[in-house]
Structure formats: structure tokens, C-alpha cells
Amino acid sequence: xxxxxxxxxxxxxxxxxxxxxxxxxxxxxxxxxxxxxxxxxxxxxxxxxxxxxxxxxxxxxxxxxxxxxxxxxxxxxxxxxxxxxxxxxxxxxxxxxxxxxxxxxxxxxxxxxxxxxxxxxxxxxxxxxxxxxxxxxxxxxxxxxxxxxxxxxxxxxxxxxxxxxxxxxxxxxxxxxxxxxxxxxxxxxxxxxxxxxxxxxxxxxxxxxxxxxxxxxxxxxxxxxxxxxxxxxxxxxxxxxxxxxxxxxxxxxx
Amino acid sequence: xxxxxxxxxxxxxxxxxxxxxxxxxxxxxxxxxxxxxxxxxxxxxxxxxxxxxxxxxxxxxxxxxxxxxxxxxxxxxxxxxxxxxxxxxxxxxxxxxxxxxxxxxxxxxxxxxxxxxxxxxxxxxxxxxxxxxxxxxxxxxxxxxxxxxxxxxxxxxxxxxxxxxxxxxxxxxxxxxxxxxxxxxxxxxxxxxxxxxxxxxxxxxxxxxxxxxxxxxxxxxxxxxxxxxxxxxxxxxxxxxxxxxxxxxxxxxxxxxxxxxxxxxxxxxxxxxxxxxxxxxxxxxxxxxxxxxxxxxxxxxxxxxxxxxxxxxxxxxxxxxxxxxxx
Numbered sequence: 001x002x003x004x005x006x007x008x009x010x011x012x013x014x015x016x017x018x019x020x021x022x023x024x025x026x027x028x029x030x031x032x033x034x035x036x037x038x039x040x041x042x043x044x045x046x047x048x049x050x051x052x053x054x055x056x057x058x059x060x061x062x063x064x065x066x067x068x069x070x071x072x073x074x075x076x077x078x079x080x081x082x083x084x085x086x087x088x089x090x091x092x093x094x095x096x097x098x099x100x101x102x103x104x105x106x107x108x109x110x111x112x113x114x115x116x117x118x119x120x121x122x123x124x125x126x127x128x129x130x131x132x133x134x135x136x137x138x139x140x141x142x143x144x145x146x147x148x149x150x151x152x153x154x155x156x157x158x159x160x161x162x163x164x165x166x167x168x169x170x171x172x173x174x175x176x177x178x179x180x181x182x183x184x185x186x187x188x189x190x191x192x193x194x195x196x197x198x199x200x201x202x203x204x205x206x207x208x209x210x211x212x213x214x215x216x217x218x219x220x221x222x223x224x225x226x227x228x229x230x231x232x233x234x235x236x237x238x239x240x241x242x243x244x245x246x247x248x249x250x251x252x253x254x
Numbered sequence: 255x256x257x258x259x260x261x262x263x264x265x266x267x268x269x270x271x272x273x274x275x276x277x278x279x280x281x282x283x284x285x286x287x288x289x290x291x292x293x294x295x296x297x298x299x300x301x302x303x304x305x306x307x308x309x310x311x312x313x314x315x316x317x318x319x320x321x322x323x324x325x326x327x328x329x330x331x332x333x334x335x336x337x338x339x340x341x342x343x344x345x346x347x348x349x350x351x352x353x354x355x356x357x358x359x360x361x362x363x364x365x366x367x368x369x370x371x372x373x374x375x376x377x378x379x380x381x382x383x384x385x386x387x388x389x390x391x392x393x394x395x396x397x398x399x400x401x402x403x404x405x406x407x408x409x410x411x412x413x414x415x416x417x418x419x420x421x422x423x424x425x426x427x428x429x430x431x432x433x434x435x436x437x438x439x440x441x442x443x444x445x446x447x448x449x450x451x452x453x454x455x456x457x458x459x460x461x462x463x464x465x466x467x468x469x470x471x472x473x474x475x476x477x478x479x480x481x482x483x484x485x486x487x488x489x490x491x492x493x494x495x496x497x498x499x500x501x502x503x504x505x506x507x508x509x510x511x512x513x514x515x516x517x518x519x520x521x522x523x524x525x526x527x528x529x530x531x532x533x534x535x536x537x538x539x540x541x542x543x544x545x546x547x548x549x550x551x552x553x554x555x556x557x558x559x560x561x562x563x564x565x566x567x568x569x570x571x572x573x574x575x576x577x578x579x580x581x
Contacts, residue, residue: 010360104361
């Protein structure tokens with residue numbers, strides 16, 4: 001009776017879990033509209049005016065201000081709104097409880113969830129980027145490597161913030177509500193509605209440290225080819241760390 | 255190693271939720287290949303007991319070994335060998351029957367063929383239907399299929415046939431009997447007497463978190479204190495000692511015109527003949543054998559079925575432990 005070896009689900013199982021997760025995301029059509037549709041809408045609304053106004057290094061206001069905002073929105077909606085609502089659904093629905101009596105580990109759900117989120121983000125960014133280039137003549141960032149680095153850091157940070165939402169929200173509905181509220185609050189402080197110039201100075205400088213504003217401004221700097229101000233990177237890193245700590249301390253699987 | 259022929263060995267289990275003791279000194283020893291029933295009213299601690307056996311909860315005191323493995327410490331190894339159907343089981347709502355069976359199959363080393371498994375629970379016609387669009391009975395059958403997909407050696411079935419129609423219920427019973435034929439040990443939580451009498455080799459009767467009796471179904475029935483019962487309505491009082499003198503009769507109770515006679519042997523025949531000879535006119539004569547239900551009343555002083563689970567209760571979305579804790 002003691003000859004029973006531990007058998008963990010293999011690659012096939014991870015692939016199946018990922019496939020199922022993808023199918024669920026695709027079948028939840030409403031969940032796709034926010035991270036992909038909303039940023040595209042913002043892009044289209046701002047692109048034609050911003051496309052003509054050159055800022056520096058041949059980059060227009062579209063490249064320097066609108067695209068970083070749009071990309072940040074894609075990352076933020078996936079990380080702060082979608083991921084926590086899926087996790088809260090999992091937790092609340094009893095699916096995790098059911099999985100707990102199988103050899104599958106909750107980590108499989110989390111990894112599949114994050115992978116699908118990253119794919120969604122990639123899709124949203126690719127769609128927005130394609131639209132911006134083809135329809136509005138957008139140009140790539142002067143400092144492309146740094147832009148990718150900032151995007152990666154922003155993604156991680158938004159997920160960490162999302163984990164705080166997932167850890168604190170008691171129900172799936174409240175996860176969506178808290179996630180959306182947080183997204184709009186961070187977005188507003190970060191210049192999502194009409195630019196930071198219209199915000200009071202104090203609010204604007206606080207917003208520049210918070211994940212949304214920090215992401216937009218850091219990405220903006222890479223687009224014109226300017227050095228990225230460390231304040232933004234520090235802001236992102238602090239939020240990332242904070243999210244990780246809160247999630248580790250408060251997140252419960254059931 | 256002692257005790258290895260036991261599939262499940264629970265020793266002095268105790269579990270408390272806030273102020274409510276859900277499981278109180280429960281000990282079970284279930285040999286390999288047995289179908290073991292856990293019977294009791296709502297809130298008697300049935301679900302908590304099987305959750306402790308499944309390693310889903312940590313007992314406050316006591317130990318559980320399943321196939322010689324500690325239910326909590328050796329969970330990782332045990333998961334391959336243990337199939338569990340939870341009472342309130344929710345699955346990915348947007349995935350289909352076939353997708354879920356495939357997904358759960360990949361968790362195990364040597365899963366059953368998903369097509370055959372789906373067929374065996376009668377879901378072939380619904381294999382491409384999403385979980386959220388299945389009927390309650392179909393969801394239940396899928397849940398049972400997922401408990402079996404990994405070829406488990408011990409299966410826990412919590413409320414196996416709740417919400418199933420009679421035909422599906424019989425189909426599930428044959429499935430369980432086939433499991434036993436294959437040497438699988440089954441732990442069956444139920445409050446359906448018929449199910450327990452038909453399937454179980456032995457039954458533990460739980461009341462208020464304690465095992466109040468543990469026996470074969472027929473052994474439990476004997477504890478009802480009588481084998482048979484005859485009831486009738488008499489138009490006039492019976493002559494003194496008319497029935498009490500019969501060999502078959504053990505006890506006579508009269509409540510107004512309604513008379514209840516308990517005894518053994520050919521009780522109905524003996525009572526009828528005596529009444530006719532004495533010229534007593536009776537109506538609504540009924541003879542019945544003692545059932546597990548009677549045994550339950552005799553052992554706990556309450557009926558089992560007065561507080562029956564129904565789907566409405568199951569769908570409230572609260573965990574059984576919370577219900578138990580509130581009780």
C-alpha cells in the first residue's frame with residue numbers, strides 16, 4: 001500500500017487546463033470587450049487629431065501620448081478587472097474545492113489564468129498597434145527595447161494590483177466592481193480622461209507614481225527616445241511588491 | 255503494517271465549527287471492497303465526516319488513513335487513488351461534458367476512456383452541452399463520472415442520487431455495484447433508505463455528529479425492535495388479551511380506534527384470523543416490514559425523512575458546513 005508514488009499531472013494536463021481556460025475566456029464575450037474594445041475606442045477617438053502633431057524625434061502626439069495610454073489600458077483592464085473576476089469566480093463557485101480533491105493543484109489554475117491573461121494582453125496590444133499603424137500612420141518607439149521592458153513591468157504590476165483585488169473581494173460581483181472602480185480611479189489619476197494637464201498639481205504628481213500614470217509616462221518616454229524617469233519605474237516596482245505581499249498574505253483558495 | 259487491509263480507517267475524529275460540534279468521536283474501519291453507507295439527517299455530520307476522510311478538512315482531533323495513507327499528510331499520493339463526488343459540486347460553467355471529462359482525465363495517471371465513461375453515465379447525447387445548460391440530474395451524473403475518471407480505488411459519493419429520476423437512480427446503483435465488483439471501496443453518504451438498503455454492506459448511522467449504530471442494513475432493521483407491523487382501525491374496543499396471547503405478537507398499542515401490532519412470523523395472517531374469530535370488524539388493515547426508517551426512529555427518536563434535502567436547499571450556494579454550523 002505504500003508503493004504509491006506521487007503522480008503530478010503532466011504537460012498534457014497543463015495544456016488541457018490552458019485550453020479550457022482559453023475556451024472560457026472566448027465564450028465569455030463580454031470579458032473580451034473591455035480589454036480589447038475599450039482601448040481601441042480610445043485610440044480611434046484620439047488618433048486623427050493627435051496624428052498630425054509632432055512632439056519630438058518624428059514621433060507625433062499619437063505615438064507619444066495616445067499609444068502608451070492605450071497599451072496601458074489593455075494591460076490594466078486584463079490585470080485589474082478580468083483576472084480578479086475570474087479568480088473570484090473560481091474561488092466562489094466551488095471549482096477550486098472540486099479541484100482540491102483531484103491531483104491538480106490550484107497553481108495550475110493560476111498559471112493558466114495568467115498565461116491566458118498575457119495572451120489577451122498581447123492580442124489587445126497587437127490589435128491596437130495594427131490599427132494605429134495601418135489607419136493612422138503610427139511609428140514604433142525610438143527606444144523599442146525599453147518600451148518592451150516597461151510594458152513587461154507594467155503587466156506584472158497590473159497583475160499584482162489585480163491580485164490585491166482578488167484577495168480582498170468577497171464575491172465575483174464585488175471583484176468586478178472593485179476592479180473597475182480601481183481601474184477608473186488609477187486611470188483618471190494617470191491621465192486617461194483628458195490628460196494630466198487638467199488635473200490639480202498634487203493629484204497629477206501622485207498619479208505619476210501610481211501604476212497607471214507611471215506606466216503611461218514611462219512608455220511615453222521610450223517612444224520619444226528620452227531616458228525613462230526612475231520615479232515611474234520605482235512607482236511600478238513598489239506597486240508590484242505591495243501587490244505581491246498583500247496577495248501572499250490575504251489570498252485564499254477557498 | 256497493521257490495518258493495511260482496511261481501505262478507510264478513521265480514529266476518534268472530532269471537528270467543530272465555531273460553537274457547533276459537527277463530528278464527535280467518529281471512528282470507522284472500512285475493509286477494502288466494501289460499500290459503506292453513512293446515513294443521517296441533515297446536519298448530522300455526514301458531509302463533514304467524508305470531507306475529513308477526503309482530506310479536505312483538518313480534524314481538530316483524530317486521524318484518518320485511506321489505503322494506509324494519512325488523509326492530510328499524504329494527500330498528494332492519495333489524490334490519485336481517491337475519487338470524490340462532492341455534494342455541492344460546481345464545475346466550469348462554460349465547458350462542455352466532453353471537455354470536463356477530458357480535463358479531469360488528464361489529472362490522473364491512467365484515466366478511463368472518456369467516451370465510454372460518458373456513455374456509462376448516460377450523457378452521450380449531451381457530450382457537447384455546457385455544464386451550465388445541463389439539468390440538475392445531468393450535472394449530478396457528470397459529477398459522478400468525474401469522480402470515477404481516474405480509476406480510483408476508494409470512491410466517496412456524497413448524495414449519489416439526489417435530484418435523479420428513478421431510472422437514472424437505478425442506473426447509478428448498477429454503476430456502484432460494478433465498482434464493488436471491480437474491488438473498489440465505496441463510501442456512500444445518503445439519506446435515501448432504499449439506496450442504502452440495496453447497496454450498502456454496512457451502514458453507520460450518524461446523529462448529532464456521533465455514530466449511534468454501525469451494522470449491516472438488515473442488522474440495523476432488527477434494531478427497530480420488531481420485524482413486522484400490522485395496523486388497522488377497529489370500530490369497537492378489542493376483547494382483552496385477544497391479540498396479546500398470539501405467539502407472533504410482541505406488542506399491541508391502541509390509540510383511539512387505531513391499533514398497531516408489532517411482532518414477527520406470519521403476523522398479518524395470525525392477527526386477521528384472530529380478529530375474524532372474535533367477530534371484530536376492522537378496516538384499513540395494513541401489514542409492513544420494519545425498515546431502516548423504523549430503525550432510525552428506534553435509535554434516535556426522530557424520523558429520518560422529516561428534513562429532506564431538496565434541490566432548492568442545495569442551490570442556496572452555502573456550504574454544508576455552514577449549514578451545519580448554523581444549525
